[in-house]
Amino acid sequence: MSTPRTVLVVGGGAAGNAVTVLLRRAGLTVDLIEVRTDWNVTAGSGITLQGNALRVLRELGVWEEVEESGYGFGSVGITAPDGTVLHAQDDLRTGGDDLPATVGMQRPQLQQILIGAVRASGASVRLGTTAEILDQDGEGVSVRLSDGTESRYDLVIAADGLGSTTRAAIGITAKPEPTGMAIWRVAAPRPAGVTRTDLAYGGPAYIAGYCPTSDTTLYAYVVEANRDRASIPPESYADEMRRLASSYGGFWPEITEHITDPAKVNYTWFDRMLVEGSWHRGRVVLIGDAAHCCPPTLAQGAALSMEDAWVLAQMLTTADTWDDALLQAYHERRIARVRPVVEASVQIGQWQLDGVRDADVPGLMARTMTMLRELP
Template structure:
């Protein structure tokens, strides 16, 4: 992929004539598509996967500030009906003894639950339906092969010419890169930041929900750094075990269930009932914890980053999806309320978001590092409380 970036203005006379390409059909890409279409902007969404829902994963924890954006998208009632809402988190000993139960901060406001857990494929399905209903043009199994930006961009109809892998060509006023951690668009526009491993990794699996699981419980200690679970519906949950990062290539895929079950078997409480369902290696997921925060700006000319393409952090605060959805909401609001799309507008988007995203990324990484270092004096509850309380404010 090649590009000729520029920092000159992008402008168009009316929203009805503006066109946007969204690269990536995950949460951020789907959200920004729905919001821009609602304002009458023409949107093409491309997704590299042939099956839009193929890599949706096991489960997801949605904090209140994520729910606030989902409500803006008009899908909150479906999310509420499909997931499992709760307002507390439990801390347990490895044997399952409950040590402390804390009320979660309602980061989306008092009229939304603090947290909803749900099956990630179900969330993706809800967002896909919203994108289809928005009237966006959707192209699956398609990538952007090259991005060519016009001269100095000062003319009203200057834009980005995109050549696609299917041989077609399109022209857009703006390209929104929502293509995730390994964003090809990010590197194509000359941003060299890449995700870096933090030293931890996580095993995840979906399983039936024991009747006693009505909130997230986290066990610290034992053979893993963290063993936790989150209810995702009346009948399901997803469970996870966090350990030191290992060479993924050295772990045979067919051993995934055995690896996770071996770690989970050391935990008590509801874990024995969960562990007996960790049998199919195809249903177990193993990923590293990564961190990345693009500094300075999230755009080059008429191409702008959202979500994991711009930032990522360990899920120690469960804020990944929330921050990505907030990016989409803020960018869409700024674009749809502006008469001119230019570098100043996109820089203002970055400055508005970086002030909110940086503390979350730094806190998420710090909590994990405290565990890696075995710091028994670390104020994990205090840092979590301060960070989450700040997220109650509108982004």
């Protein structure tokens, strides 16, 4: 067998951490580099993990930790802006009947769990480090790290996110594009009655929602049309989110009273991107947000990224040789699954932007989630 044995993973988010653990488990030598010195442990408020994400986390060996740290639930509520529950729908268990439909958790807690798995795997980790592709051929890639060291790898996996510098460096010109929406997010204490995600449509925002992330916490979010970020000073973030959230009833007044610290409020635009054609150039291959991103209207961003890691690791560790045909097969296997999720996520948001009142949102969501129940 001539399977290459050395891999550089660029980026220590969900995708990069996952692929590192899986490749190390198969006995490969893996170096992981991450530009942020804090390894992203302070980034984000909360995350919604659908069953297909939980399936990968179980494969990584961290499901028990996720289950203990997060908050599992099986339905979503639709409410009027005043908090009146209009409809409650059971979520499809996309990870199989032996996993919850959904787990909400604090994003930094998920990152800590994944970091623990990477550390336990024995991978070499360098933080505050970037990589420059020097050259490559059919056998490998020469890389210079920002600390001045140079190494040769059989494969480089670019998991460096939406603004991937590796993607640009290998000549892939795709860039994220704004969809026209933006989201305010904050972590807050969980009112005792919040036991699932509830979504309110209408009012001053397109969506106002929340998701329990533990026995004591939740994250809340408000979606509006995107604004010029330069016109919103960071010190006003809490005031801006509180202004929008104060129009909603039900549990929102209790949540809103905790939106006081602008440093804990996050404001980001919704973006979309899907790299067309192959996701590799030679021995450099993209996974996760470096290859695709979509609005969180289906809560599938992290799930798709971790699925990329799982599929690529499976293919790399079962192939006799790593070549162009293998990496192209990875792309073809993933694009058939990723494209409909990206398109559905964008479409749901566009219907709201266009004010389409008779859009079949439930039908589109049901078709997409049913597809995701199948193994990637």
